[in-house]
Amino acid sequence: DIQMTQSPSTLSASVGDRVTITCRASQSISSWLAWYQQKPGKAPKLLISKASSLESGIPSRFSGSGSGTEFTLTISSLQPDDFATYFCQQCNSYPYTFGQGTRLEIK
Amino acid sequence: QAQLQESGPRLLKPSQTLSLTCTVSGGSINSDDFYWSWIRQHPGKGLEWIGYIYYSGRTYYNPSLKSRVTISVDTSKNQFSLKLSSVTAADTAVYYCARAPGYCTDGLCYRYFDLWGRGTLVTVSS
Numbered sequence: 001d002i003q004m005t006q007s008p009s010t011l012s013a014s015v016g017d018r019v020t021i022t023c024r025a026s027q028s029i030s031s032w033l034a035w036y037q038q039k040p041g042k043a044p045k046l047l048i049s050k051a052s053s054l055e056s057g058i059p060s061r062f063s064g065s066g067s068g069t070e071f072t073l074t075i076s077s078l079q080p081d082d083f084a085t086y087f088c089q090q091c092n093s094y095p096y097t098f099g100q101g102t103r104l105e106i107k
Numbered sequence: 108q109a110q111l112q113e114s115g116p117r118l119l120k121p122s123q124t125l126s127l128t129c130t131v132s133g134g135s136i137n138s139d140d141f142y143w144s145w146i147r148q149h150p151g152k153g154l155e156w157i158g159y160i161y162y163s164g165r166t167y168y169n170p171s172l173k174s175r176v177t178i179s180v181d182t183s184k185n186q187f188s189l190k191l192s193s194v195t196a197a198d199t200a201v202y203y204c205a206r207a208p209g210y211c212t213d214g215l216c217y218r219y220f221d222l223w224g225r226g227t228l229v230t231v232s233s
Contacts, residue, residue, distance in 0.1 A: 034219035043223035091217040095169040098154040
């Protein structure tokens with residue numbers, strides 16, 4: 001199985017900050033990576049697919065980049081609604097696997 | 108706007124079979140574009156892909172659960188279902204159904220999950 005490792009596990013930031021979350025794959029997954037946002041008690045919400053393709057309706061302050069084994073999710077200017085947990089997911093090969101999550105909390 | 112909704116028993120005893128159904132509304136499960144998936148999340152933990160099914164009945168399962176999992180589809184009811192046998196406390200989790208579109212190239216598809224149900228907490232306890 002491909003292991004997905006996110007860093008940091010927890011990130012403290014303030015409204016207006018620029019933040020970056022990293023996701024590393026244990027082997028190359030080309031650009032086959034998705035990012036999700038999850039709030040407590042809710043289902044995950046797809047933000048980005050194919051490493052950098054922003055889903056319809058997702059604010060442009062979210063962006064994704066990377067290929068191979070290293071990927072990043074960047075939020076250019078944090079808004080109050082962005083404090084949540086973020087997961088990456090590889091879809092390069094079965095079984096699909098997720099990162100352990102990065103909790104973004106208010107500083 | 109399509110929606111997914113999980114249903115099924117929420118409290119099981121060890122060794123029983125977990126059975127959940129996902130009802131698709133606002134769209135057809137008979138779509139060439141999507142697989143239909145089950146994903147679970149242990150309390151306070153990350154996400155685990157269980158498997159998915161195409162409307163034709165073709166399935167892919169996570170090998171870690173494959174011996175205990177069956178995913179089936181009922182196109183007449185616009186539903187797909189999950190059965191997980193011989194459950195233990197380790198199967199206590201929130202179970203989500205999700206729609207899986209993908210990028211398809213050279214005969215291969217790379218799928219992510221763009222639409223999720225609300226999730227249902229299934230507890231296994233004696």
